[in-house]
Amino acid sequence: MAQSVLKFGGTSVGDFNKIKNIAYMLKSRIDNGEKLVVVVSAMGKTTDTLMENIESLTTQPKDEHLAMLLTTGEQQTISYLSMVLNDIGVRVKAMTGYQAGIKTVGTHLKSKIADIDSERFEKAFETNDILVVAGFQGVNDLLEITTLGRGGSDTTAVAIASSIQSSCEIYTDVDGVYGTDPRIYPEAKLLNEVSYEEMMEMSALGAGVLETRSVEIAKNHNIPLYLGRTLSNVKGTWIMPQTEILEKKAVTGVALDTHMIHVTLTYPMQNFVLLQNLFDSLEAQSMNVDMISQIENQHGLQLSFTIKDSEVVQIEDIIEQLIIDYPHLKYTMKEHYAKLSVIGTGMRDMSGIASKAFRTLINSNVHFYQTTTSEISISFVVDRDLGEDAVRILSEAFNI
Template identity: 45%
Template sequence: MNIVIQKFGGSSVSDTDKIKLIAEKIQKRVLQGNKLIVVASAMGKTTDELMKLAKEISAKPDPRELDMLLTTGEQISISLLAIALNRLEVKSKSLNAFQAGIMTTGDFNEARIKNIKSQKIFDLLEEYDVITIAGFQGINEEGDLTTLGRGGSDTSAVALAAALNAPCEIYSDVDGIYTCDPRLHPNAKKLKHVTYDEMLEMASLGAKVLHSRSVEIAKKFEITLYCAATFSEVEGTYIVKDNIEQPVVTGLSVMDSQTQVTLSHLPEDYTLIHKIFHNVAEEDLNVDMISLINDDKSLTVSFSIIDESREDVESAVHHSLKDLQKWNISYRPGYSKLSIVGVGMRSSSGVASKFFGALQHIPIKLVTTSEIKISCLIETSFKQKAVELLTIAFDL
């Protein structure tokens, strides 16, 4: 049995005309001898609209009831797609998370998949050519519906691929993964292959083609991913374990809406630094690009956050330092984070020299590095120029 997992994003199933076109696309694969598991997101902006309805009733909706509401969007998509397929005489059946046996942790709004009862799906594929399955959702031990959070449909698709030991194709309005966002760099090159590690870095740094959770699953189970445009025959990008033709730097990612937070006049007490970041983490907030300066028996800590987390970070910091009198906190919004990524950096020298050489006339506020990444924080007003300089320096 030749099984393929396909996932279609919300923009791809935003109306019934598109759903009919997708059904025809699936029909061609079935006629080629494939059995398909198709995961669909909610139509268009349905999830946002459902969330808006909930917020009109309550500023803080009950998490369980919110998940019950939000999961209806995907069920509409998969049932319409199954109807379209059966109309084309492609034998199809739709399943929600309960019927598909997608078991999750008990966390409403942000559940994680624990396991998938795959035997039922295998059995159904003996009778049906296509099984459409609701993405973004699962069932916890109590039998309640849960949602998987941001990127949940990608996660559903890749988890099913792992459970069924099948390749996974992700279709959206983007025709692959590029060396840089084409909106920032019109001459960006589409990549034929990207490694799991590179895609993980790029996803965490703002690349919106795939969510990092789905890439983590693909890496763990060595699932080949393929990303392409839904309504185009242009070849997309494969995400694989190793890339034989590995460039030193694969891509450049840009993340806007960054704020630099600086805490100054702190006592020379490193347990206090631990307390600050512990309390920030307890609020499920991420900080990045940390700089620590010890100057004249006082500490200055600087780090970057996304703009929208400022109030929560401020609350966590004030809670940490409530027993101190003389300290200062400042916020500087209007920053962007630029990152170059490449597995080839592990074995190549001179990458940092080339990076900082390209940006020598642009003020850099913070820097962070890993084996396969260099990131810097700059004012957003310098972003476009920095992108041009880095794409030239690394031939992106």
């Protein structure tokens, strides 16, 4: 019997009517001979409400206590959906991350999946047709509840699919993957298919439709990955190996990340120990930095990089600790920038993409302060208030 993994995001299960409609759709698939693992997020703004509750109690909650609380959102959803499925005659089992055998490593709030016990799913399918699994959560070696961070339910779904060797369908409030955000550029085209590499790059560079780790797992295990709108007849997007995509464009997408902070450190002399201490601290906090540039000259050392704006407190703490040992270390953090990126695997084989992007921005008077490139992307730091205009300009130039 065919097995599939489906994931429904927070907006898809945002109220009880939506949960009921999803339940009937799932029953129709069971009636057609499938067995399903259904991964769900917390309903609507549940996680935001839980965070607000915390603020009224404490300003310094321990991470393990936060993880314990935040995972209750997903557990509510698996309970509600399972109750409805049971009422309409479906053999269903609700499973927390622990019950699903999702083992994690790392910090309580930014864990990574180390292993999934596929035998638990095989055993549960002997007496059930649908397994409803709480996304975003797992347990570490100490049997402590952990969360997988931003987009953790996507990661849960794809990891389970890789464990039981099935396809993975992710349903949300968008029709699929667009070349750029249609709210910024309404003419943006819906992509029928996109490569794993392009999707990973787009996600990492600001396109918020899929979490980067989930696409990476799909790529590593060759899992067919589908993104579409919940309960819609509109055909969504398949994410697949580049070799299976027939029509290859020079540029597939344009991404904008406004949730970034530009950090610059200056020190009056070259000091590699200082840099090592900095990056050791970043690693210990599971913080990713991007767009790194370093200048060393007779005036000393200057290091610039970007981070997510959600990590401002952590980076300030790290730098202030470094200043204790390096009192001449200075730093600035600027919030009025955005990261603008052009993405496409066609850049490998087609010349002139970089020069066209540079020329288009220059001719449109969009000033950029820093540039980095990868094999399939070019990223620019621009003024945040010009970011959306720049997206429209580049999307038009590259027919996105």
